[in-house]
Each structure stands twice: as C-alpha cells, then as structure tokens.
Ligand SMILES: Nc1ncnc2c1ncn2[C@@H]1O[C@H](COP(=O)(O)OP(=O)(O)OP(=O)(O)O)[C@@H](O)[C@H]1O
C-alpha cells in the first residue's frame with residue numbers, strides 16, 4: 069500500500085486582510101503525480117509557497133512523511149526532501165547554468181555534486197552544452213529545464229512544480245510534460261500546479277480543482293478530464 | 306616628480322576609498338540596503354587598533370587582526386539588532402535606522418574615548434623609516450601608501466575569487482539576485498546576510514587602520530566623510546559590483562588628489578561630486594554596473 073508523503077490539512081492563508089486559501093486539504097501519496105488546477109488567482113501558488121514555508125498558514129497542519137513541517141523554515145525544508153520549481157522559474161539570471169545547479173545542491177555534501185550534475189545533464193543535454201553560459205541568456209524553455217534540473221539537484225522526495233508550461237511553445241510544453249512523466253516513472257513524487265488543465269490531468273494520477281481559494285472538486289486524472297463541469301470551466305469544451 | 310608623487314598619493318587615498326567601497330557594495334548587493342553606519346565601523350576599527358598599539362604595546366601584526374575581529378563582531382551585532390528586525394520594512398525605514406546607528410556609534414565613541422583627537426602612530430615602517438626614497442630622495446613613497454595599495458589589490462582579488470569560487474560566495478550572489486529562490490535552494494538567507502556584514506566590517510577595520518596610519522589623526526567623526534565618499538565611489542563604479550567599487554574608489558582618490566594639487570583644495574569635494582553626477586547622467590548604473598530596470 070502506498071504511504072502518504074504529503075498531507076495538507078485545513079490550511080488558511082492570508083495576505084493581510086485577503087483570505088487567499090480557505091480550509092484547503094489534500095494529500096499526495098508516494099509515487100504519485102498530483103495536480104492542482106484552477107484559474108488565475110485561485111490560490112495555487114499560495115498553496116505551494118505555504119508548503120515550502122515561504123508563507124504561513126494560520127490554521128491546520130502540513131505533514132511530510134508523518135512529520136509536522138508547518139513551522140519549519142523554507143531553507144531547512146530542502147534537507148527534509150522538498151523542492152520547488154517556483155512560478156516564473158526564478159533561476160539566478162546572472163549566474164551560469166552550472167552555478168545555478170550547484171545552488172540546487174546547496175544542502176548536499178559536496179562529494180556527490182559532480183555526479184548529480186551529470187545526472188541532470190543526462191536528463192537535459194541542452195544544459196550541458198550551455199553549462200558555462202550565464203543563464204539570463206537562455207531561452208524560456210532552457211530556463212525551465214534549468215529550474216527543474218536545479219530542483220532535482222537536492223534529491224527531493226517531493227518535487228513541486230508551479231506552472232512549468234507557462235510561456236512555452238506547445239512542442240516544448242509536451243517535452244516538459246514527458247520529462248515530468250519520466251521523472252515519475254523513475255520514482256519521483258510530483259505535485260504539479262497548472263493552468264493548462266488538459267495537459268496536467270492527462271499526466272496526473274489525481275487532481276484537485278481550486279476555485280477562489282477552495283478545493284471544489286477532486287478525482288483521478290481521467291475522472292476530472294471527463295467531468296462536464298471541468299470541461300466547461302477549464303478545458304474549453 | 307611632483308606629478309608622480311600626486312599619483313602615488315591619489316592611488317593610496319583611492320585604495321582606502323576602494324576598501325571601504327567594497328564593504329558598502331557587498332552589503333548593498335546582498336542585503337539591498339545602504340549601511341550608512343559603515344563609515345563609523347571604520348572609526349571603531351581605528352580606535353581599537355590605536356589602543357592596542359599605544360596602551361597595550363601590541364605590534365601592528367596583532368593589532369590589525371584584533372581590530373578586524375572586533376569590527377566583524379560589531380558588524381554582525383549591528384545587523385542582528387538594528388537591521389534584521391526591519392527585513393520586511395520599507396527601505397526608507399532601514400535607511401533612517403542606519404543613520405541612527407551611525408550617530409549612535411559616533412556618540413558612543415565620544416563618551417568612551419572623548420572628542421579630542423588622537424595622534425595615530427605610523428604602523429608601517431622599515432628600519433625606522435616611514436618612507437622609501439627614490440631618485441636620490443626626490444620621490445618619497447611611504448610604506449603606508451604601499452601597504453594600502455597592496456591591501457586594496459589583495460582584497461579586491463580575494464573578494465572576486467571568494468564570490469566566484471566558494472559555496473558561501475556563490476550563495477551570496479544567489480541571495481543578491483533572489484532571496485526567496487535562494488531559500489528554496491536551502492540557503493540560510495539570514496546567515497548569508499550576517500556573513501556579508503562580517504566581511505564588510507572586517508574590511509572597514511582594515512580601511513580604518515590604513516587611513517589613520519596615513520593621516521595620523523583620529524576622531525569619533527573620522528569615518529564619516531570617507532564613508533560618504535566611499536559610498537560615492539561605489540555608486541560611481543556601479544553599486545553591487547566588486548570591480549566597480551575598486552575602480553570607483555581608485556578614480557575618486559585620483560580625482561580628489563589632482564583637484565587639490567592643480568585646481569583648489571577647497572573645491573576638491575565639489576569636483577568629486579560633480580564628476581559623479583556627470584557619470585551617473587551618462588551611465589545611470591555607474592561605470593561597471595548593470596542597469597536593471599525596476600520590476601513592475
Ligand atoms: N503578495 C500578495 N499580496 C496580496 N494578495 C496576493 C499576493 N499574492 C497573491 N495574492 C492574491 O491571492 C490570491 C491567490 O493568488 P495565487 O498567486 O496563489 O494564485 P494562482 O492560482 O497561483 O494564480 P496564477 O494561475 O495566476 O498563478 C489571488 O487573489 C491574489 O490576488
């Protein structure tokens with residue numbers, strides 16, 4: 069039986085007076101791809117940032133591998149096995165590709181970094197060609213690969229991706245989702261936030277639909293893709 | 306010969322500005338704040354060295370590291386007590402706090418060490434001589450000037466190597482670009498900022514010792530004007546840039562010295578700032594700075 073890796077239970081997050089996340093609960097089992105979908109401003113990024121500790125919930129709890137992590141600082145959570153590819157990639161534009169990856173390995177013992185670099189380069193050969201290039205000069209797709217590679221450098225047990233398809237051409241989006249599926253086949257557990265509901269649901273085992281800070285529907289990927297409500301609201305049909 | 310000697314004076318003054326400016330620029334680059342108390346840390350470093358040498362008869366080789374250690378701790382404490390609580394506050398609040406810390410240090414120095422000037426001993430002598438005579442004694446180069454220029458070059462190269470090659474140095478650059486993303490890498494941003502203050506303050510101590518050794522005059526307000534000029538130098542070279550602070554400092558020292566020599570002693574500061582304004586009009590990011598438009 070699969071074990072629960074991440075359990076989010078009744079969190080409420082505020083930006084000053086704005087109540088952005090309202091009693092949100094969901095869980096991710098080991099080995100799954102779980103997606104959070106929803107329109108602009110639904111609260112997807114806020115949810116991820118709360119899990120990674122950049123924002124705090126007023127109530128409820130977040131447990132990771134059975135441990136309550138809701139009060140742990142974001143930099144410490146990395147050693148617990150959480151990694152996030154933030155919205156808009158947020159790579160270090162003035163640093164080289166290789167330096168960005170090294171930053172991803174910041175919590176790792178230095179002895180294994182060279183090997184991890186090779187592992188990431190074999191996933192993203194484009195990055196290897198450009199390892200000495202300043203990353204601000206990479207294309208959007210390459211920057212997304214770098215952001216993903218950087219997150220993988222810390223050997224996360226849960227990889228959280230915030231809109232990896234944002235701003236990419238359709239062909240590249242497909243490539244990125246293929247990589248996500250491959251990572252999952254090789255054992256990575258993934259929490260995927262997307263506005264591209266079609267793509268996200270087609271790769272996800274399960275999904276949750278967020279609307280104005282609340283979970284309104286949940287189900288398996290295929291259930292949600294077939295649901296008339298979802299089709300109308302998110303899949304343009 | 307006088308021209309050469311002006312060059313040497315200018316280089317040595319500029320090297321002092323550059324060492325101070327390197328501290329300014331490191332802190333600005335990473336903490337994104339102007340630490341106006343930086344100049345007063347210089348003064349504290351100079352006093353520590355002064356008392357170590359005159360009251361405790363310590364040799365310079367021990368007195369200078371002692372001043373660096375004291376200033377490093379002072380820098381970390383200032384950051385922890387005055388600036389860290391304001392991490393989320395508007396930058397104007399931080400700026401006013403920094404000005405407050407600056408006056409606090411000056412007034413404390415006045416209470417502890419009195420407002421009367423101390424005559425700082427010359428720390429750099431060889432065989433009892435303060436300077437090396439060249440061309441049959443026509444050109445005198447003080448050993449303090451040599452030490453200053455050498456220290457400045459070593460510090461600039463050291464910092465460049467540190468930020469480019471060490472894990473901590475790279476983490477500093479990551480923090481300077483994006484603190485939230487740096488945290489998501491596992492970097493302890495508070496610790497990194499603390500280390501930046503430590504480095505900047507240790508450099509301030511070095512600058513203080515070299516400056517007082519060159520001008521043999523120490524007051525609680527000694528650090529104030531050089532601090533402002535070094536800040537100018539950092540902006541001149543491109544704030545946040547290590548080679549920029551170096552270049553800005555050295556140019557500022559040369560401009561100041563040559564203005565004093567050939568135009569007017571009274572006008573030298575006005576000329577320095579006029580040059581700064583012209584440079585910023587032509588290159589808003591400074592000589593070596595990158596212009597990053599404000600994100601909206
Ligand atoms: N820093 C902030 N200050 C105030 N309100 C915010 C802030 N960040 C987000 N919000 C608000 O919180 C709500 C949720 O935002 P969030 O960024 O989590 O949405 P999202 O689902 O990620 O949207 P998108 O798909 O556009 O990225 C929105 O109403 C947004 O306006």
Ligand SMILES: [Mg+2]
Nearest residue numbers: 112113114155
């Ligand atoms: Mg978002």
